[in-house]
Amino acid sequence: MRHALHRVTGFDSVGDFTLQVRFDDGSEQVIDFYPVLVGEIYGPLSDPELFRKAALDPETHTIVWPNGADFDPAQLHDWPQVKDAFAALARTWGASERATALSRAS
Numbered sequence: 001m002r003h004a005l006h007r008v009t010g011f012d013s014v015g016d017f018t019l020q021v022r023f024d025d026g027s028e029q030v031i032d033f034y035p036v037l038v039g040e041i042y043g044p045l046s047d048p049e050l051f052r053k054a055a056l057d058p059e060t061h062t063i064v065w066p067n068g069a070d071f072d073p074a075q076l077h078d079w080p081q082v083k084d085a086f087a088a089l090a091r092t093w094g095a096s097e098r099a100t101a102l103s104r105a106s
Contacts, residue, residue, distance in 0.1 A: 017048075019063070061073055
């Protein structure tokens with residue numbers, strides 16, 4: 001099966017944790033990232049100051065953050081189809097972090 005390749009060409013902040021993302025095929029997505037901002041990599045992005053430091057990486061053609069977080073451009077392109085599954089997966093990361101913290105505390 002072939003995986004469509006997409007490139008992010010730009011983005012604008014349109015709200016808290018929400019970006020309007022533009023792609024090389026002329027399409028755009030408005031993405032609310034907040035539901036997936038959990039876990040070791042994405043969790044720090046729930047800090048508004050860090051989230052606002054998003055940048056477009058000219059080599060990988062996606063959005064990146066100073067902490068190393070990024071998203072697959074194809075996933076961003078297809079966000080309406082993948083957001084629910086991604087958010088469900090992210091909730092498991094959050095549950096895993098809570099379990100680890102509880103075991104360390106005992």
